[in-house]
Amino acid sequence: MSEPDFDVIVVGAGVAGTVTAYQLAQQGLSVVLIERGETAGSKNLSGGIMYTHAIKQVFPNFVEEAPIERKIDRNRIVFMNADSWVGIDSFDQRLHEGTTAVTVLRAHVDAWLAEQCENAGVMVMPGVRVDTLLKEGNQIVGIQAGEDELRARVVVAADGVNSFIARDAGLRTKPSTDQQAVGVKAVLKLDAATIEDRFNVGPDNGVGYALVGDCSQGVGGGGFLYTNKDTLSVGLVLRLDDLVKKGLRTTDVFDHFLAHPLVDQLIHGAELVEYGCHLVNEGGEHMMGQIVHNGLVLVGDAAGLTLNTGLTVRGMDLAAGSAIAAAKGIGEAIAKNDVTASGLAAYKTALYDSFVGQDMHTYVKAPHFLENDVMYKEVGELVANVLYPVFNLDTTPRKHMMKIATQALKESPLKLTRLGKVGLEGVRAL
Ligand SMILES: Cc1cc2nc3c(=O)[nH]c(=O)nc-3n(C[C@H](O)[C@H](O)[C@H](O)COP(=O)(O)OP(=O)(O)OC[C@H]3O[C@@H](n4cnc5c(N)ncnc54)[C@H](O)[C@@H]3O)c2cc1C
Structure with a gap:
């Protein structure tokens, strides 16, 4: 194998990539983090509730230091009909005290994570799109971005739900439409005092709505509405196969959702400041294929790690959890100078032993349950x-x-x- 430029190349500066890169640099390895966006987080979109247990293992002062929006201690689950709705409203002091979940805006939090990487010695390269993997025989030895080639002992694919790296390495085929959903999200500006008054929350805390039913016009999926400091994150996750089957367009369903009397009164007076669409993994554990190859590991969405149970949409905490397992596995593989798939297998073991692998397995039946159209x-x-x-x-x-x-x-x-x-x-x- 030719001489590597770095110990590790991480592709993608989302939660999975930044948290992996940070921990590898802390182990004393040379790491480059490559991101196609002009800044970390500029291309990323999440509903916005980050469950904090995993990220706090890496950044114990995450809640105090990272640019979080509000601490989520209140959750509402609402069945929406055309002209009625029925819901559960839950507040728990234990959620409040533990700060178990916070709202985040990815442009802010990903940039903060990338800054922590830089401080730890990671070379962060924004504005660079990785085009292909470099291979020597059956071993991945680096990446190519435009004319430039970079070599490393290990490449980490943290390039998200559409991971071209996973496909390039032959670890994934294109997912079927029942394994993916389209997420559409708007960020709406509303002053903090109005949010606190309208949602009955304090200056620091907030509420997350999980909405199901008429919000998606009967399409499998659901809606969400989360309070940030002085904005609201509002969106839908719609199963692709059902959207096509029902002949509906995402934008029309989204307009219908925003016009529903429940949502309309919650967003009244708010001004659109951001809008975007993004794919979401919906297949659960069934979507996870191989996550380790010779010289390559997959983390976060690239490894298929998203869980939608209808009550919670999770991906960011699983991304952080997979990053913890990956950093351990890669560190061990490099230390024993074996970066083949079997040398990197400690990542797989650590992942499946962690809450990530266990939760993916616990909710293995969730995608099938959510296909019950009577739920909508x-x-x-x-x-x-x-x-x-x-x-x-x-x-x-x-x-x-x-x-x-x-x-x-x-x-x-x-x-x-x-x-x-x-x-x-x-x-x-x-
Ligand atoms: C509408 C919606 C709502 C969601 N709600 C929530 C929620 O409330 N809570 C939650 O925990 N999760 C939620 N998720 C899921 C969550 O957003 C993802 O699981 C999470 O972002 C995965 O992180 P990641 O780092 O693996 O991937 P990403 O955040 O997608 O990061 C991948 C990065 O790789 C970069 N990249 C891609 N290709 C290349 C390339 N060729 N070269 C260089 N860089 C590249 C991208 O620009 C990006 O920065 C939601 C998702 C959507 C779409």
Whole structure:
């Protein structure tokens, strides 16, 4: 093998790439972090709730020092119908005290992570797009970006959901449309005082809405609305196969979502400052193929590490968790001078032993459960039809809940056996 320029080349300065690069530099390895965006985070888009347990293992003062928006201690899960909605509102002091989740804007937090990398000695190269992998026989030995070639003992593919590196190395084929969703997100400016007043939150804390039903016009997926300091992150994640099947366009579904009375009152007066679309992995554990090759490891979205359970969308904490496992595996492989797939296998073991591998496995049935189309219409309507007569105190004689529920179920296209089946699947999947 020709002499390497660096110990490790990391491609992609999202959460997965920056956290991997930082830890490798801390081990004393020479690392270059290559990002196609003009700055780290400039091309990245997330709903915006980052679960903090993994990132705090690497940056213990993350919450105090990183540019976070609000601490999320309040969660609302809402079934939306065309002209009604039913939800659960949860606040927990333990979430507040532990700062277990925060809202972030990627342009800010990725830039901060890249700065930590630079301070740790990583050479950060923004504005460079990696085009191909360099191979010697069956070993990956570097990358090519335009005319330039860079060689390293190990290449880390942290290039996101569409990872060309994973495909170039023959570790992935193009995912099927039922394994991917399109995420669309807007950032809306609203002053902090109005956010705190409207969402009933303090200056430091915030709320995350998980929305399901009419928000996606029946398309598999759901909506989210998160409070930042003086902006709101609002968006949808829509399953690609269902979008095509229903003949709907993302932008039209998004307009419908924003115009819904629930969302309209929450975003009233807010001004659009950012808008973007991005693919999201939806296949869960089934999408994870090989994550290690000779001279190459995949981390974060490139390794298929996203979990959508309908209640939470996770990717950033899994990206950080995979980075921790990768840094350990790569460090060990370089130390024993074996960067073949078997030398790098410690990454795989560390990943599968960590919360990342375990959670991917726990929620292996979630994607299938979320394909139940009754979740996006009939279930929400049924719950609203049970509650309506409870609160509509007209002059008709009252009925017990059991009778109301039986009547609502009789009138619903959703039959008891289907409801029971979906309920059972949900309990098993989530
Ligand atoms: C709408 C939406 C909502 C989401 N909501 C949440 C949420 O609330 N919470 C959560 O935890 N997760 C959420 N996710 C998932 C989360 O955003 C991803 O899982 C996470 O960003 C993965 O991080 P990553 O570092 O692996 O990839 P990315 O953040 O995608 O970073 C990849 C980087 O690689 C760079 N790159 C790509 N190709 C090249 C190349 N050829 N050369 C150089 N650089 C390259 C890109 O520019 C980018 O900076 C959401 C995703 C979407 C789309």
